[in-house]
Amino acid sequence: MTNPTGSGLAESSIPHELSRRQFSKLAGLLGTGVSFAQLFPTAQARKPVDEGRWANVLTSIDKNEYWTGPLPQAAVAAQKKILSGNRYDPDHLHAEFLQTVASVEHIPVEQILVWQGSMDPLIRSVAAFASSEKGLVTVDPTFEVPWRVANYLNIPVQRVPLTAAGNYATDTRALLKANPKAGLYYICSPNNPTGTSTPLEEIRWLLDNKPADAVVLVDEAYIHFTNSPSALSLLGERRDLLVLRTFSKLFGMAGLRVGLSFAHPDLHQRMMRYDGEAATRLINVSALAGAKASLLLPDQIRKRREDMTIVREAVEQHLTRRGIAFLPGSQANMLMVDWKRPAAEVAADFEKNGVIIGRNWPIWPTISRVTIGSADEMQRFNRQVDRIFRN
Structure with a gap:
């Protein structure tokens, strides 16, 4: 199904609200009701x-x-900020961090949110954009959490094998064919576990040909290990593209839990239907200071x-x-x-x-x-x- 606008999700296209039972399950995933090990x-x-x-x-x-x-300067910055740990947001660090991200990535600050790692927005995206009527499509193998969340919420999942031996790539045409009416298409690039990248032209093709009300999620947890271009270059004013980043990999901050999401504000708002933006404000200030310093190196x-x-x-x-x-x-x-x-x-x-x-x-x-x-x-x-x- 072709997206006639190529860049937007109309308000009327927002999937139905989760049922009360599904909302309770989502709250468990985002809180302490369900352990990650489950x-x-x-x-x-x-x-x-x-x-x-x-x-x-x-x-x-x-x-x-x-x-x-962490990078040495990042570790020093994080240690210094501990002395201001009695304040919720010393020196307006949250806003300063977002401004740094915007400057480094050349993305408007209103299109950026910071999280405790990238797991929270990943879970939210499945619940917000896929449904029992509009499922999730991923490749196989890839990072399992999206399809596990979908299974947990009784959302149908299609898993498309990577392309044949030789390049083990994500075939976006096969993703669309697997479910031309899906609500969410998940691409990890570079892919976990193969480390292979999905070319931008493949992601662009999927954005231009998927259902108009579907969202493409590009998980760039490993983007800093490659010289391949980022999907951020496709963002612009699109309301159907979500890009995730994390400081857990190359930046050596896995235990400090800092992540980013990039999307049009309307798309971010759809992820916040249940708790506002509180989850994006409660970030450890030492972790924020370390992440900010990392980006400038x-x-x-x-x-x-x-x-x-x-x-x-x-x-x-x-x-x-x-x-x-x-x-x-x-x-x-x-x-x-x-x-x-x-x-x-x-x-x-x-x-x-x-x-x-x-x-x-x-x-x-x-x-x-x-x-x-x-x-x-x-x-x-x-x-x-x-x-x-x-x-």
């Missing part, structure tokens, strides 16, 4: 590996975290990207020498490694020797996601590869 079982706390014996050598390369903490951002790329390429070379396949084209801090045997068994073997690798997706039962850690961590990973696959 929504995302693989996020449950991992038991220590032979506690004591491996305490000093355990390597965790399973959650796509960056291997160091382009040379260090580039250095982190280059450092990660060097380590990832070294791991790829080692796997190639060992004759172990991996999916090509990753532009992020992860690799999908095909062990040619059940991935869960291989992960357990790594864990016995203190190395925790990432999970696998049901569609690819022999392939594990491996986060790119430091050079030392990945050398330890390589040694375990040599041990497990010595024959």
Whole structure:
């Protein structure tokens, strides 16, 4: 179905309000009523590996975290702001942070919201833009939370396999074909877990050809690891595009919880039908100070990207020498490694020797996601590869 306007959602196109029961379930997701582990079982706390014996050598390369903490200047800024922690918004930091984001990204400040990480707006988007009549479409594999939220809210989901071996890309035409009447199309670019990016022309095509009342959500959690252009360049005055960012990955702030959403104010308002903008105001001031400082360090951002790329390429070379396949084209801090045997068994073997690798997706039962850690961590990973696959 072609979008005749190409840039807007009429007020009359807003999906129906969630039922009282669905609203209660949504409140649980956004609050404390439902634990994240229920929504995302693989996020449950991992038991220590032979506690004591491996305490000093355990390597965790399973959650796509960056291997160091925040950028040094960001850490200093965050520490200083602790001294103003008795104030809700010292020095009008919230507004100052948004102005910094607007200046760096060249986006009007009224199109930007800050969140405690990007999980909250991701959950809200599924509830706000998809429904039992207008479902959710994603690729498979990708970040599971959107389809888990949809399943939890009894919203139909179509999962479209990535394109055939060679590029493992998102085919937006296949997304539209899977459900030409969907309410929400979710694209993670670079994709988690493959690290592959979706070209802007593919996203633009979907925006121009989807139903007029549908929303395209582009999750750019890993955008700083790549030189690929951002979907922010497509935003303009569109009322049907939502872009998410996080400081949890390259910026090394996963535990500090800062995220961003970019959209037309009308689209943001639809995400706030239940609680206003309170969720975007209650952000830890130390985290905000660190995030603001991070954005103003382009040379260090580039250095982190280059450092990660060097380590990832070294791991790829080692796997190639060992004759172990991996999916090509990753532009992020992860690799999908095909062990040619059940991935869960291989992960357990790594864990016995203190190395925790990432999970696998049901569609690819022999392939594990491996986060790119430091050079030392990945050398330890390589040694375990040599041990497990010595024959």
